[in-house]
Amino acid sequence: MQIKKAEQRNNIIEAACQEFYSNGFKGSSMRNIAQNADVSLSNIYNYFKNKDEILIQILKPLMTEITSMLGEHNDSSKLDTTVFYLDSFIEEGADYYMNLVTMYKKELKLLLCDCEGSLYESFREDFIGLQCDIGRAYLKEMKQKYPDINANISSLFVRNISSWFVEILSELVCNDYPLDKMRTFFEEYVLFSTAGWKKIMNI
CATH class of the missing domain: 1.10.357 (Tetracycline Repressor; domain 2)
Structure with a gap:
């Protein structure tokens, strides 16, 4: 379970990278990041409170x-x-x-x-x-x-x-x-x- 959570977190970060690099921070959305990471929008907030927290990791x-x-x-x-x-x-x-x-x-x-x-x-x-x-x-x-x-x-x-x-x-x-x-x-x-x-x- 812990490995799965780590993998999911990494998937979110990778999806956010593509989103931020393509659209800039302001033009990016948590909804798109969640969709590209194959995670529900509500679940993504179990890993990151907001876009800034993801940006810090990137x-x-x-x-x-x-x-x-x-x-x-x-x-x-x-x-x-x-x-x-x-x-x-x-x-x-x-x-x-x-x-x-x-x-x-x-x-x-x-x-x-x-x-x-x-x-x-x-x-x-x-x-x-x-x-x-x-x-x-x-x-x-x-x-x-x-x-x-x-x-x-x-x-x-x-x-x-x-x-x-x-x-x-x-x-x-x-x-x-x-x-x-x-x-x-x-x-x-x-x-x-x-x-x-x-x-x-x-x-």
């Missing part, structure tokens, strides 16, 4: 990855001026972003572009705000470690750089670019960003 792996990415941004290994001179840093950065958008393309598109009406509808703005906070903390810690660098970067610049990153992710997951072109883009993006921060911080 996006859980992606949200875990995003949390990890943000949490590791200011690791001690990153708080070092040598990363601005390492080719390996560019390669690793390009690899990471490439894996992110290929592994979680559908989830990112749903999260960034099709979550109107859900508990994640303000995610874009929240994510930009988190990036700004992390960026300011990074500059503060770098200034403490390297007093001669320029950490007096305007909040408007940090805000727009953070916003640009979100727009980049949206552009890549909402369109079908060839993998080789995306890889080239990410190499260019990391190189451009690294050179830009190196210059503006006087490193």
